Amino acid sequence: MTTSLLIPRGTPRVQYLADGMQRVFTYPFPIFADEDLQVFLGAALQSTGYAVGGAGASAGGTVTFAAAPADGTLVLLRRRLPIERRSDFGESGPLPASALNGELDRLTAMLQQVAGDQELMLRYGDSDLPASPLLPERALRQGKLLAFDSAGNPTIRPPVDEEALATYVPPGAGATARPVRDKLADLVSVKDFGAVGDGLVDDTLALQAALTSAHAVFVPPGTYRIANTLTLGHGRTLYGAGQASVIRGASNGFDLIHLPDGYATLSGLRLEQGKAGVRLFGRDGPCVQNSLTDLTFWEPEVGLVFDGYIDPNFPCYWNNIARVLVARPSRHGVWLTRTGAGDTPNANRFHAVRVYSLSAPMTGCGFFVEQGRFNNAFFDCEANLWPQAEACFRVGSVTDKTLIVNFYAESLGALPNLQLDAGSVETAIINLFSAAAGPAILDRSGGQYTAVNAGYPEKNRLQRSRVTELVVEALRYDTEYVEPATGGLVALDLSSSVYLASAYGGAVELRLPKAENANGHAVTIKRTDASTNPLTVTEIGGPGPDGRALSLGNRYDFVTLVSNGAGWWVVAGNSQPGNAHYHDTPGLFEPDLNQQLYLVSAWSGAVEVRLPAPSAPHAVGRTVTVKKSDTGGNRVTVTQTGGGGPDNEAIALTAQGHAVTAMSNGAGWHILGRNP
Template sequence: MTTHPQVPAVMPRVQYLADGGTAAFAFPFPIFAQADLRVFLNAAPQDGGFTVSGAGQTEGGSVTFASPPAAGTVVTLERRLSVERLSDFGESGPLSARALNEQLDRMTAMVQEARAEQERVVRAPATDLAATLELPSRAARAGKVLGFDEVGAPVALPPGSGADPAFTAQGAGAVGRGMAAKLRDLASAKDFGAVGDGIADDTDAIRAALAAHRAVFLPAGTYRTTGTITLGHGQTLYGVGEGSVIQARATAFDPVNLPSYPSGFNAVELVDGYATLRDLRIVGGAAGVKLYGRDGPCVKNVLENLSLWDNVIGLVLDGYQDPDRPCYWNHITRVLVARPQLHGVLLTVEGAGDTPNANKFVDVRVYSLAAPLSGCGFFLSAGRFNNSFTDCEANLHPNGEACFRLGAATDQTLVVNFYAESLGALPGIRIDNGSQGTSIVNLFSATGGQPIWDTTGARKYTAVNAGFPLRNLLKETLVTDLRVEGFSLDTEYVEPAAGGVVTPDLTSTTYFVSAFGGAVEFRLPQASTANGRVVTVKKTDGSANPVRVTEGGGPGPDGRTLLLASRFDGATLVSNGAGWWVTAHNMPPVNAEFWETAGLFTPDCAKALYLVSASAGAVEVRLPAPSDPQAVGRTVTIKKADLSDTAVTVTQAGGGTGPEGRAWVLSSRYDYLTVFSNGAAWLVLGGRTQPLAVRFREAAGLFQPDLGAELYLVSAFAGPVEVRLPAPADGNVGRRVSIKKTDASANAVTVTSGDGSTGPDGATLALSAKNAAVTAISNGAAWHVVARV
């Protein structure tokens, strides 16, 4: 059982940078007694004001100050044993294992201390040839500088007497230069006092180096900063890669434990153009790196081979205050943003400047690494015109918003080969309302959310091999030779609850429209805004409500309103920028509409056949004017369906006339008339309108025949009868009619026309005797007697 402290392989010296609040400081090496530990504050040894615990413990102990050392104080804890041996083992006496172990432990500890001292002294390499390194005597070296002779031995030289060794580069044409001039080619931050130990504040040293030189090198080390490092026009700050660390916070970088994000300033800022930041690790900062046009246009800057850790926002590109100092044409490549608190990469505009434009991001990766990021991997809050992201990646904590988010003030963004991953329901790419013109090519999304979430459904983006289930969404694509094995069209079903106006956005190519709830106006956008677009519209319901296709701000397809009257009527339309044109249609006739109400009937021409009954009284079928949009190009048939003697008269809007300049009378059952509108007139295509053979009248007084019969047998037995023919020009051109008195009374049957003041051959005509008769015909100007009995 071990009863003494063991001496592990631990350096017997440790240092801390006090924060002003911590009073206890641990030492990880064993001490045998409290007096073995030396305590320093900065370079001053401390004799009191603290207590030491852990003496005799293998794992070490701690020093606790009565008052915490001031912030920024370097605390050094060092084991220092007296090199002495006071114990002795008796000759042939008992050998105590405890005493032996104690002596061996102390000897091991002394060797560790000697080794630690040796590592902090100037010494020759182990591979160097043997040479004396003894200094010249005190008198010889007083007031001199240390130099070395031709064999490397120390010599004392007068100050300033050292020769500047010559340097000549290898290769033909090289010229010799002094070593001092050669060394001035490279400016290091350490030349200006930077320490790079992660404890000292190197802010002023790095700033001083950048103030004196256009390019500054950060050798391997950790450079703690307490303020922003700024690169102006054409400056370069570079290191050796991950070994050169800018630590923009007091706490050291911890690759295992999550950060606390204590920094309140940006670690590095590029405030002008043509600067380069490369081969560095940057830890902490409100922003790890920020680019903006504070001093001039922030253009053509280069960021490469950087890792940005534990920043609130890893990388910020800001349009800032002045449109004349934009954030354009910057190139960012091979950048890792790890464990950001809010966003990995942010493009924004904080003031009145322009949005960041035409910036190139290549191989930029944002990783949460279990840190609870609350924003986005890439967030383009504002960015227009050709910002491109190629081979980039975001692997985020489930608390995030989106792996890649396009804000409202973004357009013409190019995303190629993007990789999105999260265990949460984050979208791979989120597109906000207002964003447009984005092109997404080859998206791999391994998240719990949608690969592409278009928050408005407006589809103002183009996608190739991206998204699900719609992996390809192409816009304004010209294909000169296309072979398609599988082809599908985007369709949309439209059914307004009460009919009305539908204004399609043409995101679909085929619209199935139901007018079941009421008549629908399908209003296309103006042709000038839809050049090259092809759309098919088809009526799907069997109701009598029509679907009329119109154009907002224009005349409509083929210069008119297109009427889809029947179920399955459809048309394909294309815009050439000047107008909408019908390239194909299918408008078969539908079931006939039946009408049986007396009086005026105005058909809408939505049916090809109208069956009209006059059993309840005379019916006037008044067609719309031939130029009416619902009439142009339509063929309509009107047919009398009942057995009554009451006529169905076919006229048209705009006067007492009808097709081909006359009113058409359908007197008998099955009489019909088929007409067609060419936009200027209704033309008769066919029909059957023969009058009845005879009609009988026996009431006294005025009788106005409708000319639905060819022969009128009139009895005046009850009293005189006036048979008043219609005016000869009132749609009666060519009409022929006969009137015959059938009774033997002395009451006359008088034949007149128009208002009753005239009659056939220009005078009233009396039929006094039984069987007296007259036949007259109209030439449009007058009734003429062609026969008399």
């Protein structure tokens, strides 16, 4: 062999029950050569009539029959190797990796073969005390029952007297005798309805008959193969013996179990395959107060689906899920969605739910709340996913008040630990452990979330909050004094929030770092000296505050700047420049009030400057100056929308330099200054 095989854990044997049409059967374990696979039809070992594909592949392969085995025929595929050593490594000779890997692969396969044979044997338990394994002689045991004596050794007994078992009296004072039939009816098993549990026979009808006939149904240890969806109706319970009780879908083409109503309980089961392992939706009634506990899902397309469905009167609310593992899903682990016009799945509770890819590819998310409102809560949940998955936890666009507490996210890929889609609101995240290589919180919601000890680099994010009383022992600003002895360039590293600067020794240039390297940073600069030397604020590789070099010309001048990553912006200061607009087109001019000063030329014809109504939202509180700038004889007339003008009259500016300054208080435009 040029490459070694990966020998997965398991028994190298698989059985099928033929349906008379299927010709291709899969074996899910590796073989080294075609002859390593034995093919049985019933008890007969086959040597012709089929072809083996996939030898040498770690994932296994297929057996294709020339003619489909008859309906009801048991098809057994098993790996069978001669137990022998095929390699010999010479003393001090070469030790090729391929030969060593091949030998170790075969040794592992042989051990699996022996272990598989032992699984079929009747044997003592590992913790049992020594006892004789010998049966009584054939002539002695003929027609007798096998039993064990007081030492635990095999012995024989005559057939049991059935009359002695007609009644049952439990131990304890006050106990009463009951017919054995009644006692046995206390627990209803799927095997009471014909289920076999060998992983081969289709047990669908038997399981569904049990769920229809009894309110509580037990699934004993075994593997129960189903070919259609089981329905767990209102108030019904289906429970098993843990991982030993397996319900396996024949394919991923259908959901394994539906809960279309409320107050049902599903627990203690291992569910394998399925388009969805369990789907909860309000088809027959409100899908509420269902309980799903101590379940594992293996290799479904989606593990758990909560569907708002089509009728708002039958919602999917208040369901409880605890101690659940979804392993190797191909799409999502847990999915909250809505396939019709029903309400969103709301107020469902998830505790200790874990989604684990186990290196299997998946295309979706560990948890995807696509649609859901009002306290869908996830406590102590975990997603450990395939590197190319979409997100460990995704909160979709139709969500409100999703609660995520103590979530564990992990992946070797760069997928988001938690993704918030645009449209999601009021998501609360507390104690997020983010071990995936992508962003801790990928926020596309516009900040519509609250985070406590979650995210990176900011660990906390609070929405609008009211603090009744906040005690801060000391609120300090780090302050740095800058005074070059002879002036010159000073590069600010923003290690302080406030810089007190002096240009007493000569002209000073304070140079800010590039805005993109200081996103979100705020800094205040104040001039302290009274000299005539200039003090300017500039930016490395950029235009500077508000796109220009800023000067602090006088003592006590200051400016506060904020970087948004694209530029430095002035947000406060005591010496801000004014802004003006020049207009020279005749006729009606309606200023937008975005400038303080409007210089208007009527050289080409008379101009009416019509101010907005004083009650307009963009006018209330505004002060504006209109000034005639040309020397011609045409008038500039200042009016207002609705008639009149400042102080209830149209103001005529007839000569160059004539101006009027007015302010709106919401009720009218009032003149603050006028020339003449």
